[in-house]
Amino acid sequence: MNNQQKATAYWKENIRYVLILLAIWFLVSYGAGILFKDALNNIKMGGFKLGFWFAQQGSMYVFVILIFVYVRLMNKLDKKYGYDN
Structure with missing residues (x-):
């Protein structure tokens, strides 16, 4: 997977998380x-x-609980796509 595909997949998953948490x-x-x-x-x-x-x-x-859930999800997402450096 090249950098552009990785970035696109990362943001699609990020937006999905945001929409679910906002719902x-x-x-x-x-x-x-x-x-x-x-x-x-x-x-x-x-x-x-x-x-x-x-x-x-x-x-x-x-809302406060969802902030902590989002942080945890984003930490996992960063590790998954190698953005945790």
Whole structure:
């Protein structure tokens, strides 16, 4: 595989990771916080309704977790394509 093919494959995989992680974040922040709020509000967490918790706190926690997941995925991707020097 030449350098151009390697770089193209690297960026395709990188964009795939980004889109998947953004979709997860969207589902948690918009889905759980807005769309499924009424169903989630039947469950309480720490005295607060779960829909409210996701809208206020959960989406931020998931975002921070997704940052760490992205870092780990990118470290593996860098090693896979030899960009970890």
